[in-house]
Amino acid sequence: HLTVAQMLxxxxxxxxxxxxxxxxxxxxxxxxxxxxxxxxxxxxxRLAKARPPLRRxxxxxxxxxxxxxxxxxxxxxxxxxxFGLHPRSASYSWLLATFxxxxxxxxxxxxxxxxxxxxxxxxxxAFVGFAAMLFTFGMLRSPVPAYPVGFVxxxxxxxxxxxxxxxxxxxxxxxxxxxxxxxxxxxxGGTVPLGNLVFGPLLDHVGPRWVxxxxxxxxxxxxxxxxxxxxxxxxxTPLRSTT
Numbered sequence: 001h002l003t004v005a006q007m008l009x010x011x012x013x014x015x016x017x018x019x020x021x022x023x024x025x026x027x028x029x030x031x032x033x034x035x036x037x038x039x040x041x042x043x044x045x046r047l048a049k050a051r052p053p054l055r056r057x058x059x060x061x062x063x064x065x066x067x068x069x070x071x072x073x074x075x076x077x078x079x080x081x082x083f084g085l086h087p088r089s090a091s092y093s094w095l096l097a098t099f100x101x102x103x104x105x106x107x108x109x110x111x112x113x114x115x116x117x118x119x120x121x122x123x124x125x126a127f128v129g130f131a132a133m134l135f136t137f138g139m140l141r142s143p144v145p146a147y148p149v150g151f152v153x154x155x156x157x158x159x160x161x162x163x164x165x166x167x168x169x170x171x172x173x174x175x176x177x178x179x180x181x182x183x184x185x186x187x188x189g190g191t192v193p194l195g196n197l198v199f200g201p202l203l204d205h206v207g208p209r210w211v212x213x214x215x216x217x218x219x220x221x222x223x224x225x226x227x228x229x230x231x232x233x234x235x236x237t238p239l240r241s242t243t
Contacts, residue, residue, distance in 0.1 A: 007182070008110040008130075020160045024200055025069065025179055027102050028174060031208070035168055039183070041207060043179045044176075044180050044182055044183045045183070046178060046180035047172075047176055048180060048183060049178055050187065051171065052235065053171055053228055053230065053232065054168065054171055054172070054180065054233065055166045056225075056226060056228065056231060057164055057171075057226070057228075058168070058183055058184065058187050059187075059229070060164065060225065060226040061161070061164055061168075061184065061187040061191075061224060062186050062187040063190055063218065064160070064161075064218070064219065064222055065187060065188055065189075065192050065195065066191045066192075066194060066198075067195065067214065068130075068134070068197035068214075068216070068218045068219045069081060069192050069215070069216060070192070070196050070198070070215070070221075071137075071155075071208070071211065071215060072084035072157075072192060073192055073195070073196035073210055074196055074199065074200060075096060075099075075194060076092070077113060077200075077203055077204075077208070078163060078203070078208040078211075079092050079095055079096075079143075079146075079221045080092075081094075081141075081203075081207055081208050082138070082140065082141065082146075082207070082208045082209070083141070083143040083146050084143065084237065085142065085143055092142060094147070095143070095146060095150055098147050098150050098151045098154070098172040099150040099151065099153065099154040100104065100154060101151060102150065102151035102152060102153065102158075103154035103157055104154075104156075104157040104158070105151075105154075105155050106155035106156060106157060106158035106160075107157035107158040107159070107161075108156060108161060109155070110122070110162040110166060111160055111162075111166075114164065117240075118229075119163045119166055119170075119229075120149060120167060120229050120232075121169040121229060122163045123160065123163050123164060123167070123223075123226055123227075123228070124223040124224070124226065124227050124236070125223070126156055126159045126160045126163060127219050127220065127222050127223035127226065128219075128223045129152075129156040129159075130153070130156035130159075130160055130218060130219045131216040131217070131219035131220040132208035132216070132221070133149060133152050133153040133156055134212050134216040134219060135213060135216035135232065136149050136153075136229025137149050137153050137212060138208055138209045138211070138212030138213055138216070141205040148169075160219075161188065164226075165184065165188075168171075168180070168184060169181070171192075173234035193213055197210050199214075199218050
């Protein structure tokens with residue numbers, strides 16, 4: 001029973017909580033040696049290139065956003081074609097809200113329930129869980145099971161992204177954040193709309209089952225490709241051999 005304007009005003013007011021949190025936090029000063037000319041634009045890329053784990057996390061997030069997350073922007077079409085839920089119906093709104101609630105739970109779980117788990121070891125199984133839920137979500141044809149599956153899908157979705165984001169940030173100096181986090185947000189939020197442009201026409205032609213299936217296969221592949229423990233062990237093997 002709210003208008004779009006009222007929703008946007010309410011959303012804007014919630015940012016006051018963020019502003020209040022920033023005001024009470026003592027943020028340390030961090031300075032980075034400046035570069036000249038065009039080299040200033042490529043500092044983040046050079047920092048990520050020099051560190052394989054950072055490069056792997058950035059590329060993982062880019063591939064995940066581009067190939068596995070188009071369903072987020074295409075959610076209304078997926079719900080209508082897959083479950084027969086009209087985007088203006090209350091049933092669709094509840095489905096989207098359930099998915100969002102799952103995302104909230106998944107994000108909070110990284111710093112609470114799974115706080116004792118090494119994030120490097122958390123990322124691969126979270127990818128596997130996301131792949132399984134995305135595939136199941138795409139195979140459903142009834143809206144009833146879509147609600148619990150959508151909730152778990154949202155939980156794995158933000159468990160993956162929060163774990164990768166946290167691990168990414170712990171591997172950089174304070175003075176490097178301004179350069180590396182810009183790349184992170186482009187790899188995550190900036191890439192999803194590009195995936196929508198590519199997979200939108202495909203969704204219209206073949207339906208959501210194939211599009212979500214492709215995303216599930218990609219996520220399952222990333223579970224192995226973004227295994228940082230294996231990556232770092234492989235990098236340390238020549239050093240042990242030399243010693």
